[in-house]
Amino acid sequence: MFGKIKIAAVSCLVAALILSGCNGAKGPTVYATVNGQDITRDDYQLYENFLLLPQQVELTREDQEQILQDLVDLKVYVAEAEKRGFEPDIDLVETDFKAYRQQILGTEMFAGSLTIFYARLQEYGLSEDWIIQLYKEYQIVNAMIDAEEAKAKAPDSEDIEAYYEKEKETTFSHDELRRVRHILVNGGNFPDSEDEDVASEVKELATSLFERLKAGEDFALLAKEYSQDGSATLGGDIGFVGKDSVVQSFAEAAFSAELNVVVPPVESQYGWHILEVTEIKAAGYYELDEDMREQIADSLLKTEQQTLVENLLLGLKEDADIKIKF
Numbered sequence: 001m002f003g004k005i006k007i008a009a010v011s012c013l014v015a016a017l018i019l020s021g022c023n024g025a026k027g028p029t030v031y032a033t034v035n036g037q038d039i040t041r042d043d044y045q046l047y048e049n050f051l052l053l054p055q056q057v058e059l060t061r062e063d064q065e066q067i068l069q070d071l072v073d074l075k076v077y078v079a080e081a082e083k084r085g086f087e088p089d090i091d092l093v094e095t096d097f098k099a100y101r102q103q104i105l106g107t108e109m110f111a112g113s114l115t116i117f118y119a120r121l122q123e124y125g126l127s128e129d130w131i132i133q134l135y136k137e138y139q140i141v142n143a144m145i146d147a148e149e150a151k152a153k154a155p156d157s158e159d160i161e162a163y164y165e166k167e168k169e170t171t172f173s174h175d176e177l178r179r180v181r182h183i184l185v186n187g188g189n190f191p192d193s194e195d196e197d198v199a200s201e202v203k204e205l206a207t208s209l210f211e212r213l214k215a216g217e218d219f220a221l222l223a224k225e226y227s228q229d230g231s232a233t234l235g236g237d238i239g240f241v242g243k244d245s246v247v248q249s250f251a252e253a254a255f256s257a258e259l260n261v262v263v264p265p266v267e268s269q270y271g272w273h274i275l276e277v278t279e280i281k282a283a284g285y286y287e288l289d290e291d292m293r294e295q296i297a298d299s300l301l302k303t304e305q306q307t308l309v310e311n312l313l314l315g316l317k318e319d320a321d322i323k324i325k326f
Helices: 007-016 041-052 061-083 090-105 114-123 128-149 157-167 195-214 219-226 230-234 248-254 290-319
Strands: 030-034 037-040 177-185 237-242 262-268 271-281 322-324
Touching (some): 030 041, 037 041, 177 219, 177 248, 195 219, 195 262, 195 271, 248 262
Antiparallel strands (some): 030 322, 177 271
16 A cells, blocks of 8 residues: 555545455454554444445455555554654645545435435444544645655756666657647537538548648648647647657658648548648657756656655554454
């Protein structure tokens, strides 16, 4: 259970659960002990019910074992966070809980009904106070993790350059790149047309735009007026692309085009493209410019932060006295 313990992570766990097996199977009264503190069957069941609150699923034995392990991990991390003096921000906890409740109410099962929500809580033996207490625990563990991440040192120029050289032949090499601008037309250009007419209208528009460009009209202005792509505001410029980074028909047209010559309309699953190659870069390496330095620095910093957190959490678990009796 690495990384930050947030409700998003809990939601991902629930979404990933295998929908088979048997939920709520009985076992020993005490499922685990953590540094002498019992996790009882009731403790486990409440936590499982919290995870299952948004939906009806059944759990395999493996699912239940993972949930128990997550609960054990949480107990270890909370104990350390409390030992280090972290305390929850009650206002933030309340905000997080309200956001969680709103998320739950937005699911199909609850359909926005607080009545159903509270009935479900009662059915599962849960209460708002219990969930809020859990959020307090999540919060202080997150605060401890944030503090651990803050220990990471930003990489210096030597670190960045060493990483670039190490990864130069793989991460930072590239085949031929071409800078392309295009105008994409599709059904979005004809919102009021009948379905059976749209395809022919789109093709006719693409042909018309191509002829207008050949006659000397401004590419950027036509892109801003007609293109259904996000690049329209940039005059159709999509920057440098590799042959494998765009759809096949587009790539074939772009990488066989002459420089600064508008290519006849090309069809893809997105519509019809009228494109032009404005610059060509031979195969080589991405430059270690300021943008690249920032990207590498950010990546190295995040890697160090992740390592610090993983080492912290693994170390806490290794030092803890944990007995699983499930």
